[in-house]
Structure formats: structure tokens, C-alpha cells
Amino acid sequence: MGSIENSLHQIGVLDRLAAQDTALHRLDPRAKLLATLGFIVAVVSFGRYEISGLLPLTLYPMALVAAGNLPANWLLRKLAIASPFAIMVGLFNPLLDTAPLVHIGGLGISGGWISFTSILLRFALTVSAALALIGTTGFNTVCMALGRLGAPRVFVVQLLFLYRYLFVLAEEGLRMVRARNLRSFSGRGRGITVYGSMLGQLLLRTMDRAQRIHQAMLCRGFDGQIRVAQPLKPGLADAAFALGWLGFFALARSINLAQLLGRIATGALG
């Protein structure tokens, strides 16, 4: 339970980060959304034994984190928390794919370990890019960008509702849990019967709340659309951001920049 309270707190942290005012935060959200999607596609399109080719792409999340003034420690902690699934599934690779693929000196490294490392790298890249997107843009703005890019209006409006009421309902749920904990001794009352009524109560209250919200919104002229005060106007900087990064991803995808650099370095040294 503490962990959920914690993750709610984490959303709050993200919101606060997104409320900063750097040049990156001021960019059009569509530019950042498109660049991030392009980044993720570029990352996952590499072959499964690729490691060095992926490394230049670390530039994108690092640049977002740095220019967006996001705390790197916090991002790393989020990565660690989210990693178990990728690690679990990826861990089968070293066990199942034991053919040595790379020899460094006398040491043979199996394909499985290479692809496992590759999976971890992909995971870190894609997740940190998504978190950095929210941290530099904010959820509501990402929703607006989604709407402008053609996502169905009903879906966008309902995403905004979800986000608005997430905290309200989560706090209500936490209060109920605390009340139950105070009244249950040696595990009694934690079974499914009490649980069913608790959730049912919360559900009925939620539906009543939805009705009240709806009436209040109708009073204020709700017609199925939520409007924002500041209109999005993409400028030159936004286009440059999106096109520049997409170009970089295409370059990194077609040329192994890390190996090129390594060749130049080792060649120059040797």
C-alpha cells in the first residue's frame, strides 16, 4: 500500500517537474511527442544482438533530462522500480542462447548475454524517454497534443477526466484502507466479503460523484469538449526540434556511430 501512496506521490513529482519553465518545456508538445515516438521506434528496430549501435541514442533521454532540468537520480530510481518484468523475461536469454557470439581476448560471451544486455538497454532508453516526455510536457498538454494529432475526442476528454479524478479517488481509497486497518485485528475483516462491500461503496460514491460533476459541467455549458486557454502554435524551434532529432535517430539507425568512433579512436591510437 505504501508503494501505491508512493506512486501517487511520484505523479505529483512529475507534475511539479512538468510545471517548470525551460526552453524545452515551452516547446510545442506535438514536437516532443513525435520525437519521442520516433525515438522509441528507432530503439526497438535494432537487431536483438545490438548494443553499440544503441549507445548513441542515449543522447536523446540525456539531453531531455539535462535541458528539461529533471533530476537524474529520480529517473534512475523510477527505472529500477519498473524493471522487473523486462529483467524476468530477458533473463531467459542467457539461459537459452548459450552459443558464444563475441570473443574478447580469451573470453567468449554468449549471444544470450548480449541480447539480455540489449534488452536492458532498450528498456532503459524507452522508459526514460517516456518519463522525460511527461516530465518536460505534463500530462494535460500531452493529451492536448494527442487530440491535435487525431486521437478521438471522447478518448482525450476521458483521459483528462481520469487524470483529474485520479487523486481524489485514490485519497478516498487510502482513507478506506486506513479505516479498515484500524478496525481489523489479527487479519479479521480483510477477506473478500468486507473487501467487496468496500469497493462497492467506493464505486457507488464514484458514480454519484460522476453525476454531480456532470451536472456542474452542464451548468457551465459542457458540450462534450474541453477547451484550453492557450492555443498551440508550432514555430520554427518546434519543427527544428522534431526534425533534428528524427534525423539524428535515422542517422544512428543506419550508421553505427559508436563503432565508427571506436574505429577512429583505436585506429588513431594503434
Next chain:
Amino acid sequence: MHMADALISPAVGGVMWAATAGIMVHCSRTLRDGFDSLQVPLMGVLAAFVFAAQMINFTIPATGSSGHLGGGLILAVLLGPHAAFLAIASVLTVQALFFADGGLLALGCNIFNLGVFPCFIAYPFIYRKIVGDSPTRGRIVAGSIVAAVAGLQLGAFGVVMETVASGISELPFSTFVLLMQPIHLAIGIVEGLVTAAVVGFVASARPEVLALAEGGKAPSGLSLTKVLAGLAVAAVLTGGMLSWFASAYPDGLEWSMAGVSGKEELEAPEHGIHESLASLQERTAFLPDYGFKAPEHEAEAAGQAEAEPAWPAVEAGTSVSGLVGGGLTLLLAGMLGMLLKRRAKSA
């Protein structure tokens, strides 16, 4: 269980995105046709309810573990399939963006696995058929359990199919199936019991809520044959698109290789990659133009090796330069990051 970006290929992710986007557009249209403006806030708030509900646990007797609501089936019961699908999609979107629970590219897969099966299969064809028009406690329990188990089994199978089709994980199909299905049988039973408990409570406390959900929102046009036909078309399209990607993909790589190097030798892997590379290697260090080719080629060889039975051993020199280059790249990226950070702070 949410799939992560790290484990899927762009072809699978793209196809599932397309499928999911199509279903979402269809659902939005259906909702707009019979537009009831209460529906939208209700969907949003119920989706938030699913989050809140996941914070409340209950103890599973005799196991020492605890369970909680997953939410797909109960949204379908309360909202009807179309609205529930959009609500589930929004829950998964928030989870992907904030909790790093499933990735952005994998979002299509996750919405499909956790949304389509409960909303368009388990709810209309299992839950509704068992519960019928006169819900009794027994029927609600039976319907919820069977529907939740079926929905989660299909969803887990979807995860397996998508992961295996992506080919990033080494897990063979049979092992993965044997791993996923039993776990999700247990999860499904818990989900069914929880759904039954909540729906049972609502049915006894305020039966009109359920009647409302079933009456107005379940569209009459949803027939089993139509859904099956739709799924068949989707399967054919998916297969077609996947095979198109599968054949186009190496072509794309070869095209980019040829575009970068413009050399004939890359097209003749039989006659010794290593000799040509060895001869190149001397020059590469001094001629960046050649430097493009060799590592590119090496990378392609490693990338395409998976199709071949024998592994072409990657040359030690390449690995070393890969390691050195990788280290340098990270260093460069880190330095750039520091610079940007300083600028962001002073700005």
C-alpha cells in the same frame, strides 16, 4: 501483465497500434452516435476508480498472499463494451506514462490484450449469456469467474504471441505459454471473485445502476458472428501486414546498407566478409568514409545472423572498437548533457 517496449519489435508494435487505434475510433464513433454527455465523465471517473480500487487489497485465505481488482471486466459490466474499452485504454495510457508500466510502443499491444478480450469477448458472450436478464448471486459469481478467466487467458495468450512474434526474447513459444497461462488462471479466478463481490454488492444495494448499464449502453448490433468475422479479418490483415513487414524489413536494411556504402562487396557475404574487412580495416582508421562501411556491415552481420544456423563470429577487433566507441559515445552524451544542464540552469 504489461508488455514493455524492450521486448517487442516495431512491426508487432505498429500492427497492434494500428489495430487498437482502429478499435478506439470505432468505439468513439459508437459512443458519439448515441451521445449521452453523462457517459464521458462517468467513464473518466470510473477509470480513476479502477486506480483507486487497485490500492485496496484483500487477503486470499490459506495462501498468505493478497489480491486486488484488475478492472477490465468490471468496467465492461458497468459501462458496456465500447465505453469500457476507452476507459481501459486510458488507464493503460496513464500507467504507461507515469508508472513506466508498459511502454509507449507496447501500448497498442497492452490495450489490445487487456481491453479487447474482456470488453468484446468475455463480457458480451460469456458474462451476459450466463447472467442473463435476471441477475442472481450465483449467476453473477459464475459469470464473473468464467468471463474473467477467459478474458485473462486470451490476454496472456496475446502477450505470448506478440512476444514470440517480436523475436527479442529467446523464450520458446511452448515454455512461455506454460509459464503464462497457469499464472493467469489464478489471477483470473481472483479477478472473477472480486468482480463478483463488487457487482453483487451493487446489485443488492442499487440494482438500478446495473440495469442502466445493461439497458442503454449495450448496443444491440454486437453479435457473435460479427465479432468473429471482425476478428478473422483482423487476423488476416495482421498476418498480411506482418509478413509484409517481415519481407520488407531486411530489404529496408539492405537498402540502407547499400545507400550508406554503395559497394558491391557487401552483397556477397559468401566470399569472405572477414578478408574484405581485414583489408578495409587498415584504411578505415584514416578514412572516415570507409569507416562507415565496415562497422555498418559488421552490425548487419550480427543483426542478420539470427536467421542463419551458424553464427558468424564477430571479429575481436570490431568488438574492441565497439567497446571503445560505446564508452566514448556515452562519455560524449554525458558531457553534452552536463553542458545542456548548465545552460538550462543559467537560463
